[in-house]
Amino acid sequence: MRRPGWAGLFVLFAFVVVFAVEFHTLLGMLGVEVAAQVYFPAAAAAVIALFAAIMLFTDDEADEDGDAQAATS
């Protein structure tokens, strides 16, 4: 699997961060109250694990501009 360029990773990170934050209040809406002191460290660990997995288990083919597609086309 091809690794996204640094730009793609950065945009992905932005989406992951906002999803992680908003998911906490979404859980609250569903009646699942998770203490912030528990949720946010767990969410941060999950985000770090996700990006570590992307870095470890993908092939690096992006160019230095962060453009993954340009490197392969």
Added chain:
Amino acid sequence: MGLFVDEHPDEAFIVRAALMSSFIALLVGGLMGTIQALHRTGFVQVIDNSTYYTVLTLHGVSLVILFAIFFLVGFFQWAITDSLGRGAVDPRLTKAWYGLMTLGSLMAGIAILGGFTDITSMSADVLFTFYAPLEAHPLFYAGLAVFIVGTWLAGVDWFRSWWLWRKANPGERTPLRTFMVLTTMLMWYLATTGVAIAVIFFLLPWSLGLVDSVNALLTRTLFWFFGHPVVYFWLMPVYMMWYVILPKLAGGRLFSDPLARIVFVLFLVLSVPTGIHHQYLDPGIAEGFKFLAMSNTMFLLLPSLLTAFTVVASIEHGARQRGGTGYFRWLTALPWNKPAFTGMALAGLMFAAAGFSGMVNAGMNLNYLVHNTMWVVGHFHLTVGTAVALTFMAVTYWFLPEITGNSVFSERLGLVQVVTWFVGMVLMANAMHRVGLGGEPRRTADPFYEGVTFDTALGSIGELHLQIALGGLLLTVSLLLFMAHVFLTWFDVASRPAPKPETLPPALSGPEHAPAVLGNLRLWTGIAIALIVLTYTLPIAAIVSGNGLFGNAGVLAWGVETLVSLTAGVVG
């Protein structure tokens, strides 16, 4: 074909001046926003509660009037000149409208700034929605009037260029960018009649003491006659950027030129007769008129949905040109490393969310739940604060080299800037929506009245306030990054190589596929006027007959009452 600045140096000067004015307003308005976000949430309070309204007015006026419209006129000047391939007919007129807009901005700005000091009694703490009964210093109203006259003259300038082009090119279809500018300006002329009447005949004489009172409901109605279509005045240049620049950045071409023209015609026809949907809770306007405004507003979803289809189809075409494949995998082939592309794409995504919250605002029954709450503030931070502001900032990374002749300082820094804005706005706007659902009011320095805690099922208010404050701080960081970036590019601090000239590719389905009637601007303007007359005549007549032109039923009101009776008789 060279850079715009080389081909049209005089016009590029005006574009640069307009953008400079726009960015100054953005910086001022943005910093006021930071103060508000921290003050309202209680984290940092550097002003007292009474000054909050001066800050709020400066925030609103700076951003939604000065930042947005100065950017718009600069961009439109480029669009007209570049697409027609000819300079301004009379550069003196071009300089005159820019000068008037600047003068008007300074007049209104001085009146607002007066609210910060006790040295003068001058103030204009009337917010962006400057209708009665809030009253500002006459300089504020006069400044707004001068500013709007400046925009009118800008439209005259562009129409003159087009008329001369048409004489020189008989039978040719108007270039798409010019068509978009002209339809936008026609809509603006119609929309601003309401606010012009409100300012010149009511608010200015009232603030000067020439009349004792005004009909508050009438000035509100005239304001919203302008106040909703002004949203489309900000959005239509954004749509132009999404239609003509975004597909190019994605590596492709616009999917359909005729569809883009249809969208702009629909905005011309439908934008104005919708304003009453801001007044669902106003007594004095019959429910039937409100229902009509709601219907017109819902029709406006059509051009937005057409745009979503056309722009996404164009982007997908670009991605496939770059080697993208699959149902969704093509998304990874897009140039996410370009801040101009990423910023506009994220702005478009956020605009979709804004459309959903906008439908709640526009629906009469749901509106009763969110009216005058922070929900509405969250909504327009997604529309004007993201769809418009983020697109304007993103397009600057593509546009600035064209008008300055300098390459962008750093694409990476630009990407960090637009993504920071996106994250900050998601946090802030979402939390605003949710505290609004919890009942937290807007337009107030301190939302916590005694004994009211706004306990809600949708997450704790404290957590949401933290998101608002955090989002506001991220937006401030992004704003400062943007301003630094503009400065470093404008003055070519990095001495980077000169940029290459950009050309915009033709649409996949070109203007020759558009029915000729689409270009009949007289017809569409006539239909727009007819709709406005149908939507507004009876409500305004009823408002005047009920309370008089100046707030007291009298001789004038009797005349209007007779007119209403006669009209009702004819209709009946």
